[in-house]
Amino acid sequence: MQANPKGVLTGTHFLDGDQACCEGALAAGARFAAGYPITPSTEIVERFAWRIPTVGGMFIQMEDELAASIAILGAVWGGAKAFTVTSGPGFSLMMEHIGYAAMTETPCVFVDVQRGGPSTGLPTLPAQGDMMQARWGSHGDYEIIALCPNSPQECFDVTIRAFNLAEEFRVPVMLMMDECVGHMTEKVVIPRAEEIEIYPRRHTARGPGEYWPYETNGDLVPEMAHAGEGYRFHITGLTHDERGYPAMNAAAQDRLVRRLKNKIRAAADRLALYEEEATEDAEVVVVSYGITSRVAQRAVEMARQRGIRVGKFRLVAAWPFPAARLRELAQRVKVFVVPELNCGQMVLEVERAAAGMARIIPVTHAGGDVHRPETILEAIVEAAR
Amino acid sequence: MTAVVETPVINPVEPFLRMDRMPHIWCPGCGIGTTVNCFARALIESKADPEKLAVVSGIGCTGRVAGYLHVDSFHTTHGRAIPFATGLKLANPSLQVVVYSGDGDLFAIGGNHLIHAARRNIDLKVICVNNFIYAMTGGQTAPTTPEPATTTTAPYGSYEPAFNLPYLTESAGATYVARWTTYHVRQLTRSIVEMLQKKGFCLIEVLSPCPTLYQRRNRLGDALETMKYYKERSKTRHGAPTSEVGLTMQGDIVVGKFVDRDRPDYLESMRRRLAEQLGDKFAGVGVLA
C-alpha cells in the first residue's frame, strides 16, 4: 500500500540524519514513539514530539529506556506502528525488550545512533561499536534485521525500509546509525506519498474463534490481531505454542526458536542489502558501512588513482549479514579491507564468509572520530602489494 | 455425583477464564486464585465488556494471572507491565487496561514505572497481589517483606524496612488507592467494580497468603490460619491517612479505601494542552495511521 500523505513532508529539505530518520518514521506510518533523552539520538524524538500533534499520534517521554522500549510494544499490540530511539547506554537497557519483541513477534523499530563506548564512553562522538550487540545483545537465540544508513537521505529511505521489514517479518528491526550520520546535514528529498511503498500490518483475516496468535500459514510469519478486536488472545515472553500459551518443554522450544530464526534466514538473500562498486576486476575490496563507508569511498578513489584494482562493498543491512555474496567475491578477491569504528566486529563476519579464501585486513578505530582516508588507503596499498 | 436440577451448570466465572489452561499453577492455599475469582465477579457485576478489556501482567506468581483470564492478555517482562500497559492504553484509549501483578514486580523492579505512571495519571487499573515475598523464585526478600521475617535471602531475618504501598502510590499521584486481603472477598470485589469505573491511575493492594514460602518459613501456619489472621486483625478504616497504614509482621492490618480523588488523566491533559497551543492544526492523538 501507499504511504498516508499526512505523515509525508514531500519536498527537498536540508536535514540532518536524525531529523531525516524522524521524517522516515512519519512517512512509514509511525504514529507512536516513546523515548528517553540520550545523545546523539535525542533530535529524532525532539522532532517527532514537535511534528506528531499536527500529523495525529503521540510521543511520550518515558522514565527510562526500559520503559520506552516496552511502551512501544504495548502500542503496537494496540494497533499502532511504533518506534524508539537511543544510543549505546540506552541500547543496553533496551536489550530485554528487543528479546521480548523477537519472542512475541512484535513489529517495531529500534534506532541506535551509535557513540563511543563502553559505558558512558563518548556521548557526543561517533563509533560503530554496537554492531554485535544489535545482533546478539539480548539473551537466547533469535534473529533480527539491522540496517545502517550512511547519509541523511538514507536515514529517511532506510527508516521506511526498517518499518516495512518489521511488518513483513514481525521482528524488531535495528536502525544502526552513528553520531556522524545522525548529525550531518545534507539534502534530503522526500518523495510524494504515492511513491512510498508501505508494507501493511499482517492482520489476520480470520474471525475471533478461528484465530490463534502464533499459527503460521505456510510462510513462517504468523498473522496479528490487536487488543480490543474481540480475539481475546494471549501473548507471553515464555516459550509458547500456536495458541500463545506457555509450553515448557524442549519440543515446543525447538519448534518456536527455529521458526523465529528461520523466518529471517529463509529470506536472507532478499534481506542482504548491500552496494557494490567496481568489484568485477577487483583484487582488493573494501567492506564498510555507515559513516565509515563515506571515508572508505574517498580512500578507494585515491587508490584507484594510483592504479590499484580496488572495489567497494557497502553493507546497507548488517544483519542478516550478506555472507553468500561475500563468499562469492572471496573466490576471486585477494584481500578484504574492513575499516570500522570499533576494534573489529563486522570484520569477524567477513572472515567467516571468506572462510580462508581471501586475506582480511581490519582497519580498526576505537571511536571518537572517523578514520582518515589515508589510513584506509594505506591498508589498501598494503593489501595490493 | 451430578446436580440434576434446572440450575447453572458452570461456575459463573468460567466465561472470564481460560478453562483450557486449568488447573492453574498456583499452590494449594495460594490467594492469587481468590483475587482472580473476585476480579471475574467484579467483571460480571460491572457488566464490563470482556472484549474491550486487556489485562497486562509482569513476571512472578501473580504475573501468571494474565494467562488465565479469557480476555486480550499480555504476560510481559519482569517489572514492565505498567510501561507496556501505558503504550497499549495510549494506542487504544477505548480499552479498559488492567495491570495485574505482584508486589515485587510492581514495586521493586517495576517501582520506577509505577510512580511515573501514577504521576502522569495514566488511566490504568492496577491490582497488586502482595504476598510479602518473591514466590516464583523460591521465597526471597521483597520490598514488602516485613521485619524480621525470614526469607531464603534473609536467612537470619529481614532488617530492611518494607514499603508502605498505599502511601507510596498516593504520594506519586494515584486517584484511587485501596487495600483489602483475600479474606475480604466481597469488599475486594466491590472495590474492583468501583476502580473500573474510576478514571486515572488506580491501585488496589490485596494481601494474600503464600503458604508454601512465606507462611511456612516463618512458622505462621497454613493458608487457612493466615485467612483467620486477616479476619481477626484487619481494621476497616476508609479514608485512613496512608502514612498510617504501614504493615508489620502479624500486626493489625488497616484495610479500606484510602484515596478517591479526581484529576485530569494523561490523555486529557495532553489533548487539552495541544489543542490550546495548536488550535486547528492539532490533528489529535489517534495512533492508527
Add this chain to the structure above:
Amino acid sequence: MAKGFVCIQVERCKGCGFCVEFCPTRVLALSSAFNSKGYHPPHVVNGEKCSGCDLCGIYCPDFAIFGWKARASEGAAHAG
C-alpha cells in the same frame, strides 16, 4: 427446604479449606476421601442450611465450587 445449592468440582480442588471455614451456615466439611491429585475436597454435610450465597464460590482459589440460590421448585444441595 434449602434456599440454595452448591456445586463442587472435586477434581479442581486443592483442599485449602477456605469454603468450609467461611461458609456462614456451615454447610460444608472437608471430605476424608481424596481426589485424584491427593487433596481432600469439601463435601456437603448440612445441605438444608445452604442459602446459596456463593461465598464459597468467591473464596475458592481454584474455581472448584460455587453456590446459587434456589428457585421455588428446587430442593437440596448437590455435589458434582
